[in-house]
Amino acid sequence: MKKNIAIIFGGKSGEHEVSLSSASSIYNHIDKEKYNVYTIGITKEGNWLYYEGSCENIKNGKWVELANKDAKINLIPTQGEKIGISLSNGVFHEIDIIFPVLHGPYGEDGSIQGLFEISNIPYVGCGVLSSSVGMDKIICKKIFKEMGLSQVKFEYVTRYEFVKNVQDSINNIERNINYPMFVKPANLGSSVGISKAKNKDELILAINEALRYDYRVIIEEGINAREIEVSVLGNEDVSASIVGEIIPAKEFYDYEAKYINASSKLLIPAPIDDDIIKKVQDMAIKAFKGIDGCGLARVDFFIDKDTTEIYINEINTMPGFTNISMYPKLWEASGIEYKDLIDKLITLAVEKFEQKK
Ligand code: ADP
Ligand code: MG
Numbered sequence: 555m556k557k558n559i560a561i562i563f564g565g566k567s568g569e570h571e572v573s574l575s576s577a578s579s580i581y582n583h584i585d586k587e588k589y590n591v592y593t594i595g596i597t598k599e600g601n602w603l604y605y606e607g608s609c610e611n612i613k614n615g616k617w618v619e620l621a622n623k624d625a626k627i628n629l630i631p632t633q634g635e636k637i638g639i640s641l642s643n644g645v646f647h648e649i650d651i652i653f654p655v656l657h658g659p660y661g662e663d664g665s666i667q668g669l670f671e672i673s674n675i676p677y678v679g680c681g682v683l684s685s686s687v688g689m690d691k692i693i694c695k696k697i698f699k700e701m702g703l704s705q706v707k708f709e710y711v712t713r714y715e716f717v718k719n720v721q722d723s724i725n726n727i728e729r730n731i732n733y734p735m736f737v738k739p740a741n742l743g744s745s746v747g748i749s750k751a752k753n754k755d756e757l758i759l760a761i762n763e764a765l766r767y768d769y770r771v772i773i774e775e776g777i778n779a780r781e782i783e784v785s786v787l788g789n790e791d792v793s794a795s796i797v798g799e800i801i802p803a804k805e806f807y808d809y810e811a812k813y814i815n816a817s818s819k820l821l822i823p824a825p826i827d828d829d830i831i832k833k834v835q836d837m838a839i840k841a842f843k844g845i846d847g848c849g850l851a852r853v854d855f856f857i858d859k860d861t862t863e864i865y866i867n868e869i870n871t872m873p874g875f876t877n878i879s880m881y882p883k884l885w886e887a888s889g890i891e892y893k894d895l896i897d898k899l900i901t902l903a904v905e906k907f908e909q910k911k
């Protein structure tokens with residue numbers, strides 16, 4: 555029997571557009587012989603809309619206008635009602651599995667995963683805990699530290715503390731970390747709100763900039779790094795892909811270098827020694843298991859160009875997922891095609907759901 559899958563895309567986060575690209579690509583490639591696919595978009599304001607139509611209109615944003623505004627999306631279990639989409643003409647599409655293709659806050663941070671838990675429905679990717687830990691750069695770094703995974707030096711500050719005493723906050727950071735520093739909102743992705751600070755004035759500006767996106771900010775020691783990424787896949791039995799490298803088109807891999815300026819390069823496989831590859835893969839699996847990940851994640855590393863030291867940077871529990879994104883590209887190079895990867899993730903979602911029962 556064909557399973558009914560709902561792809562959920564868009565969302566309130568700064569990574570809305572990235573999600574549209576990932577979702578339209580998944581919609582395009584998912585095995586339609588095996589699955590009936592329904593698409594639900596979340597507008598930038600946070601409204602959920604059922605959309606039936608082409609993937610081009612998901613990508614270009616026209617789906618908002620074209621959505622079926624009368625359809626009701628039922629995710630909260632109520633007496634006698636199933637999880638699904640009811641149309642005004644009386645048709646009801648029951649949903650068996652959800653594929654949330656959402657990046658950043660509200661989509662990748664455990665909040666929507668909590669809703670799916672309440673709905674009691676299988677969903678692709680990490681659960682509540684691993685999603686929220688993966689999204690929060692401060693908490694995640696504390697856990698990595700406890701696990702003995704090596705990472706750059708960091709400090710953090712809340713808006714309340716920073717505004718109360720700017721000088722104290724700066725002194726504390728400068729005492730522990732050397733310039734240049736990278737300043738980031740604790741909960742975001744796609745480099746939104748991130749800046750590099752080379753001196754005190756830039757540091758204050760950078761913290762204020764990051765505070766526009768979150769009330770907690772992390773400050774890291776900046777290193778002269780090669781950027782290495784590895785994809786992991788699995789629930790209990792986790793595999794790591796071939797390792798890739800990013801050559802950013804700019805001074806660092808900011809939003810523009812990621813999505814606008816096409817001259818950033820992905821090298822697959824990364825031209826690095828076998829022993830480093832092995833270390834990075836082991837660290838990626840360890841990090842994924844350490845946050846209780848399931849399904850998928852892309853784990854990102856820095857290799858210090860001067861010392862060749864390996865540092866874990868972050869774990870992304872719903873990485874960019876267009877057919878040319880790093881996550882699926884690394885699996886493709888490791889022998890799993892895009893279409894089969896989607897299928898595998900759906901199977902893992904169902905297995906996880908059964909296991910939790
Ligand atoms: P995001 O979750 O938004 O991708 P990252 O922590 O990966 O945030 O930072 C985005 C980019 O900023 C990285 O890919 C890298 O280019 C640069 N960067 C971040 N932290 C550091 C650091 N400590 N040293 C050097 N470069 C960094
Ligand atoms: Mg990230």
Ligand code: MG
Binds near residue numbers: 745868
């Ligand atoms: Mg990153």
